[in-house]
Amino acid sequence: xxxxxxxxxxxxxxxxxxxxxxxxxxxxxxxxxxxxxxxxxxxxxxxxxxxxxxxxxxxxxxxxxxxxxxxxxxxxxxxxxxxxxxxxxxxxxxxxxxxxxxxxxxxxxxxxxxxxxxxxxxxxxxxxxxxxxxxxxxxxxxxxxxxxxxxxxxxxxxxxxx
Amino acid sequence: xxxxxxxxxxxxxxxxxxxxxxxxxxxxxxxxxxxxxxxxxxxxxxxxxxxxxxxxxxxxxxxxxxxxxxxxxxxxxxxxxxxxxxxxxxxxxxxxxxxxxxxxxxxxxxxxxxxxxxxxxxxxxxxxxxxxxxxxxxxxxxxxxxxxxxxxxxxxxxxxxx
Amino acid sequence: xxxxxxxxxxxxxxxxxxxxxxxxxxxxxxxxxxxxxxxxxxxxxxxxxxxxxxxxxxxxxxxxxxxxxxxxxxxxxxxxxxxxxxxxxxxxxxxxxxxxxxxxxxxxxxxxxxxxxxxxxxxxxxxxxxxxxxxxxxxxxxxxxxxxxxxxxxxxxxxxxx
Amino acid sequence: xxxxxxxxxxxxxxxxxxxxxxxxxxxxxxxxxxxxxxxxxxxxxxxxxxxxxxxxxxxxxxxxxxxxxxxxxxxxxxxxxxxxxxxxxxxxxxxxxxxxxxxxxxxxxxxxxxxxxxxxxxxxxxxxxxxxxxxxxxxxxxxxxxxxxxxxxxxxxxxxxx
Numbered sequence: 001x002x003x004x005x006x007x008x009x010x011x012x013x014x015x016x017x018x019x020x021x022x023x024x025x026x027x028x029x030x031x032x033x034x035x036x037x038x039x040x041x042x043x044x045x046x047x048x049x050x051x052x053x054x055x056x057x058x059x060x061x062x063x064x065x066x067x068x069x070x071x072x073x074x075x076x077x078x079x080x081x082x083x084x085x086x087x088x089x090x091x092x093x094x095x096x097x098x099x100x101x102x103x104x105x106x107x108x109x110x111x112x113x114x115x116x117x118x119x120x121x122x123x124x125x126x127x128x129x130x131x132x133x134x135x136x137x138x139x140x141x142x143x144x145x146x147x148x149x150x151x152x153x154x155x156x157x158x159x160x161x162x
Numbered sequence: 163x164x165x166x167x168x169x170x171x172x173x174x175x176x177x178x179x180x181x182x183x184x185x186x187x188x189x190x191x192x193x194x195x196x197x198x199x200x201x202x203x204x205x206x207x208x209x210x211x212x213x214x215x216x217x218x219x220x221x222x223x224x225x226x227x228x229x230x231x232x233x234x235x236x237x238x239x240x241x242x243x244x245x246x247x248x249x250x251x252x253x254x255x256x257x258x259x260x261x262x263x264x265x266x267x268x269x270x271x272x273x274x275x276x277x278x279x280x281x282x283x284x285x286x287x288x289x290x291x292x293x294x295x296x297x298x299x300x301x302x303x304x305x306x307x308x309x310x311x312x313x314x315x316x317x318x319x320x321x322x323x324x
Numbered sequence: 325x326x327x328x329x330x331x332x333x334x335x336x337x338x339x340x341x342x343x344x345x346x347x348x349x350x351x352x353x354x355x356x357x358x359x360x361x362x363x364x365x366x367x368x369x370x371x372x373x374x375x376x377x378x379x380x381x382x383x384x385x386x387x388x389x390x391x392x393x394x395x396x397x398x399x400x401x402x403x404x405x406x407x408x409x410x411x412x413x414x415x416x417x418x419x420x421x422x423x424x425x426x427x428x429x430x431x432x433x434x435x436x437x438x439x440x441x442x443x444x445x446x447x448x449x450x451x452x453x454x455x456x457x458x459x460x461x462x463x464x465x466x467x468x469x470x471x472x473x474x475x476x477x478x479x480x481x482x483x484x485x486x
Numbered sequence: 487x488x489x490x491x492x493x494x495x496x497x498x499x500x501x502x503x504x505x506x507x508x509x510x511x512x513x514x515x516x517x518x519x520x521x522x523x524x525x526x527x528x529x530x531x532x533x534x535x536x537x538x539x540x541x542x543x544x545x546x547x548x549x550x551x552x553x554x555x556x557x558x559x560x561x562x563x564x565x566x567x568x569x570x571x572x573x574x575x576x577x578x579x580x581x582x583x584x585x586x587x588x589x590x591x592x593x594x595x596x597x598x599x600x601x602x603x604x605x606x607x608x609x610x611x612x613x614x615x616x617x618x619x620x621x622x623x624x625x626x627x628x629x630x631x632x633x634x635x636x637x638x639x640x641x642x643x644x645x646x647x648x
Contacts, residue, residue: 025224032229036198036220058198061242062187067194068254069238073231080223092230094418094467096258096582098610098629100603117586117622124584124625126612136603139610141627143418143584256580256629258420260448260467262441279424279460286422286463288450298441301448303465305422305580349548356553360522360544382522385566386511391518392578393562397555404547416554420582 015046019085022151023049026084033077037070041081047115047125049081055107066103075127075140078113082125083144087151090123095142101135108132111140121146177208181247184313185211188246195239199232203243209277209287211243217269228265237289237302240275244287245306249316252285252308259302263293270294273302283308339370343409346475347373350408357401361394365405371439371449373405379431390427398435399451399464406437406449407468411475414447419466425459432456435464445470501532505571508637509535512570519563523556527567533601533611535567541593552589560597561613561626568599568611569630573637576609581628587621594618597626607632 023044033039033051037059042050053059053074061067076095083090103109113127127140185206195201195213199221204212215221215236223229238257245252265271275289289302347368357363357375361383366374377383377398385391400419407414427433437451451464509530519525519537523545528536539545539560547553562581569576589595599613613626 027224029226030224030229031219032221032223032232057193059194061194061239062189062192064191067192067235067238068257069231069235070194072234072238072257073229076229076231076234077223092261094258094260095230095234096256096420096627098256098627099254100605100608100610116625119586119622122586124586136605139602139627141582141584141625258465258582260465262443262446262448278463281424281460284424286424298443301440301465303420303422303463351548353550354548354553355543356545356547356556381517383518385518385563386513386516388515391516391559391562392581393555393559394518396558396562396581397553400553400555400558401547416585418582418584419554419558420580422580423578 019044019046022087025152044081049078049113051078052110055103071138074111078111079142082113088146089149090144090146093143093145097140101137181206181208184249187314206243211240211275213240214272217265233300236273240273241304244275249312250308251311252306255305255307257304261300263299343368343370346411349476368405373402373437375402376434379427395462402435402437403466412470413473414468414470417467417469421464423462425461505530505532508573511638530567535564535599537564538596541589557624564597564599565628574632575635576630576632579629579631583626585624587623
């Protein structure tokens with residue numbers, strides 16, 4: 001019998017494994033992020049996620065820079081993966097974004113999202129979007145609310161490995 | 163010589179005509195809004211704009227609802243048209259959004275944006291996204307900052323009236 | 325038997341009367357707003373409130389203008405009265421403010437708060453702070469969440485009219 | 487001739503000393519923060535500040551908890567000290583706050599503010615308010631804009647050391 005048998009929180013490896021599987025499952029059916037926007041899920045860990053997107057023609061607005069809405073979308077997707085990473089269905093309640101620099105054609109934008117607080121069903125997550133030169137493009141803050149249900153079946157967590 | 167020759171503000175009709183031409187010019191080259199998202203510019207008036215978008219497969223996230231980032235993008239585009247409508251190049255400095263209801267496949271989302279204040283180079287604009295049943299989907303507030311330059315050549319404003 | 329006996333919403337006069345009594349009750353014990361800040365509750369109606377505050381020495385920061393926090397406090401109090409006006413205990417979940425002009429010593433700041441949406445337990449309220457010249461000082465947006473309980477005893481609503 | 491004669495940024499000790507003097511100077515005349523609210527300036531460093539406030543009777547609203555506006559005010563003051571710490575006059579352009587837990591009578595609230603980005607004249611600062619048990623009470627994000635002038639005379643920076 002191990003110590004983790006007594007704890008309510010999954011052991012770190014289990015939590016990381018669960019987050020990774022939740023992320024892969026969500027991403028596989030996320031047409032908007034994967035197919036329409038062309039994002040790549042770099043990592044999904046407990047309370048954290050990283051997503052990358054290269055600015056292509058389809059992202060350009062009339063000023064020939066990346067539409068701010070798509071920078072928001074990149075951050076919002078990262079937020080979704082970070083706050084669903086515990087396998088509790090979680091939705092965005094509100095978000096704010098500050099745009100600091102434009103994204104240009106060919107720029108590789110990386111968004112890293114980190115949980116700031118999670119208390120009961122509500123959490124605050126901060127996303128930072130940087131370009132390939134390490135410049136901060138945007139800062140996004142999201143507020144999450146857990147709802148009913150899980151992303152992947154809970155039985156899948158337990159596994160039935162011998 | 164007409165009264166408008168003395169005034170600094172264009173006459174209302176001229177302002178409306180200018181806003182309409184600015185909107186059409188911006189929209190024609192806005193790949194992101196027009197082609198990628200499938201938006202339709204309904205109107206662009208001084209300090210106001212309306213844009214419409216039907217939720218299609220390409221907009222769906224892993225929960226099979228419209229990606230919140232695309233609802234933001236609809237509002238952000240509407241914001242851009244409203245705050246550029248005076249033909250002064252204007253950018254978004256920061257935005258916040260509150261998501262109130264999801265958008266489902268086939269929903270027709272209409273975003274109306276209205277200027278709340280414009281003082282010097284800075285303005286505040288409020289966007290409301292509703293669905294075909296009149297339900298409010300999201301509220302967005304944007305802060306704008308005018309930069310140098312115009313959207314369409316200023317000479318085009320004067321026209322060639324005798 | 326009157327029509328209102330069948331309806332779930334109180335009749336307009338009853339709703340207005342309830343809102344007024346809720347406002348007076350809340351304000352009477354609101355040391356922070358009334359005594360510390362010197363605010364005056366102008367009106368409390370269903371989904372709306374107006375509060376006024378004159379900028380005094382005690383409100384000045386190191387720049388000798390009204391501390392932005394106290395302009396926020398004026399708006400936040402107005403928000404509280406507007407969102408509690410239905411006599412359901414309601415708290416602020418998050419707020420954003422845009423500061424547009426400073427408040428100077430002697431300025432009379434009036435904040436008007438109006439409900440934008442109320443859906444289930446969550447609402448969005450917009451506050452506008454103006455000075456005695458009608459200039460907009462700040463725009464505030466608050467998100468509310470109803471919790472358990474009422475501001476004044478519910479039996480007090482029914483009255484004991486014959 | 488010293489190395490700092492070649493650099494545009496002041497040497498770290500000088501920057502820290504300048505920030506400390508700017509903080510003390512600002513705080514000494516900040517009636518709102520010091521006298522009205524009873525705050526204590528714990529530290530003011532380049533791009534950072536810490537302010538503490540004990541919740542007293544005067545801070546209580548009608549729910550007998552600390553008025554959210556005063557928690558905002560604590561964060562807004564901390565923001566002001568952090569963003570003015572380089573001795574460039576800097577104002578708040580916009581702020582958002584998320585309230586996570588109430589502050590009760592006697593609670594000691596500590597706000598720590600940290601610069602996230604500073605690019606040209608615009609910066610983003612994050613404030614975290616915690617209570618004496620280390621619980622997060624609120625998260626605040628402020629956007630700053632440098633304006634003309636300095637907080638203390640620039641000649642005072644140079645000193646007159648031999």
